[in-house]
Amino acid sequence: MASSLSPSLALHLAQIILGLHLVVIAFNVFGLVLIPLGAWRGWAWVRLPGWRVAHLAALSLVAIQAVWGRACFLTVWQSDLMAAAGRRGYTAPLIQTWVDRLMFWNLPMAFFTALYVLVWLYVLALWHWVPPRRNKPAPR
Numbered sequence: 001m002a003s004s005l006s007p008s009l010a011l012h013l014a015q016i017i018l019g020l021h022l023v024v025i026a027f028n029v030f031g032l033v034l035i036p037l038g039a040w041r042g043w044a045w046v047r048l049p050g051w052r053v054a055h056l057a058a059l060s061l062v063a064i065q066a067v068w069g070r071a072c073f074l075t076v077w078q079s080d081l082m083a084a085a086g087r088r089g090y091t092a093p094l095i096q097t098w099v100d101r102l103m104f105w106n107l108p109m110a111f112f113t114a115l116y117v118l119v120w121l122y123v124l125a126l127w128h129w130v131p132p133r134r135n136k137p138a139p140r
Contacts, residue, residue, distance in 0.1 A: 011085035014078045014085060024074070027055070028062070032123070047131070049132040049134060056123055059120050063119070066113040066117065067116075067117065
Protein backbone atom coordinates (compact mmCIF):
# COMPACT_ATOMS: atom_id res chain seq x y z
CA MET A 1 0.00 0.00 0.00
CA ALA A 2 2.79 2.45 0.90
CA SER A 3 4.26 2.13 -2.60
CA SER A 4 1.02 3.45 -4.15
CA LEU A 5 1.28 6.74 -2.20
CA SER A 6 2.94 9.87 -3.47
CA PRO A 7 6.37 10.43 -1.90
CA SER A 8 5.19 13.58 -0.09
CA LEU A 9 2.11 11.84 1.35
CA ALA A 10 4.20 8.82 2.39
CA LEU A 11 6.69 11.10 4.14
CA HIS A 12 3.87 13.00 5.88
CA LEU A 13 2.29 9.74 7.08
CA ALA A 14 5.70 8.49 8.26
CA GLN A 15 6.09 11.66 10.32
CA ILE A 16 2.62 11.22 11.82
CA ILE A 17 3.47 7.62 12.77
CA LEU A 18 6.76 8.80 14.29
CA GLY A 19 4.81 11.34 16.38
CA LEU A 20 2.35 8.65 17.48
CA HIS A 21 5.25 6.34 18.31
CA LEU A 22 6.87 9.03 20.45
CA VAL A 23 3.59 9.55 22.32
CA VAL A 24 3.32 5.80 22.98
CA ILE A 25 6.93 5.65 24.16
CA ALA A 26 6.40 8.66 26.45
CA PHE A 27 3.19 7.09 27.82
CA ASN A 28 5.04 3.85 28.56
CA VAL A 29 8.12 5.45 30.12
CA PHE A 30 6.29 8.07 32.17
CA GLY A 31 3.92 5.40 33.46
CA LEU A 32 6.88 3.43 34.80
CA VAL A 33 7.86 6.44 36.88
CA LEU A 34 4.50 8.04 37.66
CA ILE A 35 2.76 4.95 38.98
CA PRO A 36 5.10 4.40 41.96
CA LEU A 37 5.59 8.15 42.43
CA GLY A 38 1.83 8.71 42.36
CA ALA A 39 1.23 5.91 44.85
CA TRP A 40 3.77 7.48 47.20
CA ARG A 41 2.25 10.96 46.72
CA GLY A 42 -1.34 9.70 47.04
CA TRP A 43 -2.42 10.53 43.47
CA ALA A 44 -5.64 8.57 42.90
CA TRP A 45 -5.42 8.70 39.09
CA VAL A 46 -2.40 6.34 39.04
CA ARG A 47 -4.74 3.60 40.28
CA LEU A 48 -7.44 4.12 37.61
CA PRO A 49 -8.09 0.70 36.06
CA GLY A 50 -8.52 1.92 32.47
CA TRP A 51 -5.23 3.82 32.52
CA ARG A 52 -3.39 0.91 34.12
CA VAL A 53 -4.85 -1.62 31.65
CA ALA A 54 -3.78 0.59 28.72
CA HIS A 55 -0.27 0.87 30.19
CA LEU A 56 0.02 -2.87 30.79
CA ALA A 57 -1.38 -3.65 27.33
CA ALA A 58 1.03 -1.29 25.58
CA LEU A 59 4.05 -2.71 27.36
CA SER A 60 2.79 -6.28 26.88
CA LEU A 61 2.64 -5.65 23.14
CA VAL A 62 6.21 -4.33 23.17
CA ALA A 63 7.47 -7.36 25.11
CA ILE A 64 5.57 -9.86 22.95
CA GLN A 65 6.90 -8.34 19.73
CA ALA A 66 10.45 -8.45 21.14
CA VAL A 67 10.14 -12.08 22.27
CA TRP A 68 8.84 -12.99 18.80
CA GLY A 69 11.88 -11.20 17.31
CA ARG A 70 9.74 -8.64 15.54
CA ALA A 71 10.17 -4.92 15.35
CA CYS A 72 7.33 -2.75 16.61
CA PHE A 73 4.60 -2.49 13.99
CA LEU A 74 4.79 1.31 14.19
CA THR A 75 8.50 1.11 13.32
CA VAL A 76 7.72 -1.19 10.38
CA TRP A 77 4.96 1.10 9.08
CA GLN A 78 7.15 4.17 9.41
CA SER A 79 10.07 2.44 7.71
CA ASP A 80 7.86 1.29 4.82
CA LEU A 81 6.48 4.80 4.39
CA MET A 82 9.96 6.32 4.54
CA ALA A 83 11.08 3.90 1.81
CA ALA A 84 8.01 4.81 -0.28
CA ALA A 85 9.01 8.46 0.12
CA GLY A 86 12.48 7.66 -1.20
CA ARG A 87 14.10 7.91 2.22
CA ARG A 88 16.08 5.32 4.11
CA GLY A 89 13.85 3.34 6.48
CA TYR A 90 14.82 1.66 9.73
CA THR A 91 16.49 -1.74 9.66
CA ALA A 92 16.14 -2.25 13.44
CA PRO A 93 13.50 -1.32 16.05
CA LEU A 94 13.14 2.40 16.70
CA ILE A 95 14.59 2.36 20.21
CA GLN A 96 17.51 0.17 19.14
CA THR A 97 18.16 2.58 16.24
CA TRP A 98 18.17 5.56 18.62
CA VAL A 99 20.43 3.82 21.12
CA ASP A 100 22.79 2.84 18.30
CA ARG A 101 22.90 6.41 17.06
CA LEU A 102 23.21 8.02 20.49
CA MET A 103 25.69 5.65 22.05
CA PHE A 104 27.35 4.10 18.97
CA TRP A 105 26.92 0.65 20.42
CA ASN A 106 25.78 -2.15 18.21
CA LEU A 107 23.81 -4.05 20.80
CA PRO A 108 22.14 -7.31 19.80
CA MET A 109 18.37 -7.58 19.67
CA ALA A 110 18.60 -10.05 22.58
CA PHE A 111 19.64 -7.16 24.83
CA PHE A 112 16.55 -5.17 23.91
CA THR A 113 14.32 -8.23 24.21
CA ALA A 114 15.62 -8.82 27.74
CA LEU A 115 15.16 -5.14 28.57
CA TYR A 116 11.56 -5.10 27.30
CA VAL A 117 10.71 -8.30 29.19
CA LEU A 118 12.25 -6.91 32.40
CA VAL A 119 10.24 -3.70 32.01
CA TRP A 120 7.10 -5.77 31.44
CA LEU A 121 7.82 -7.77 34.62
CA TYR A 122 8.26 -4.46 36.48
CA VAL A 123 4.84 -3.31 35.24
CA LEU A 124 3.33 -6.59 36.44
CA ALA A 125 4.98 -6.02 39.82
CA LEU A 126 3.45 -2.53 39.91
CA TRP A 127 0.02 -4.18 39.71
CA HIS A 128 0.89 -5.90 42.98
CA TRP A 129 2.63 -2.93 44.66
CA VAL A 130 0.17 -0.28 43.42
CA PRO A 131 -3.02 -2.15 42.60
CA PRO A 132 -5.57 -0.40 40.40
CA ARG A 133 -8.87 0.48 42.04
CA ARG A 134 -12.00 2.23 41.07
CA ASN A 135 -12.67 5.56 42.71
CA LYS A 136 -15.33 5.23 45.36
CA PRO A 137 -18.46 7.25 44.66
CA ALA A 138 -18.86 10.30 46.87
CA PRO A 139 -21.24 9.71 49.80
CA ARG A 140 -24.63 11.41 49.54
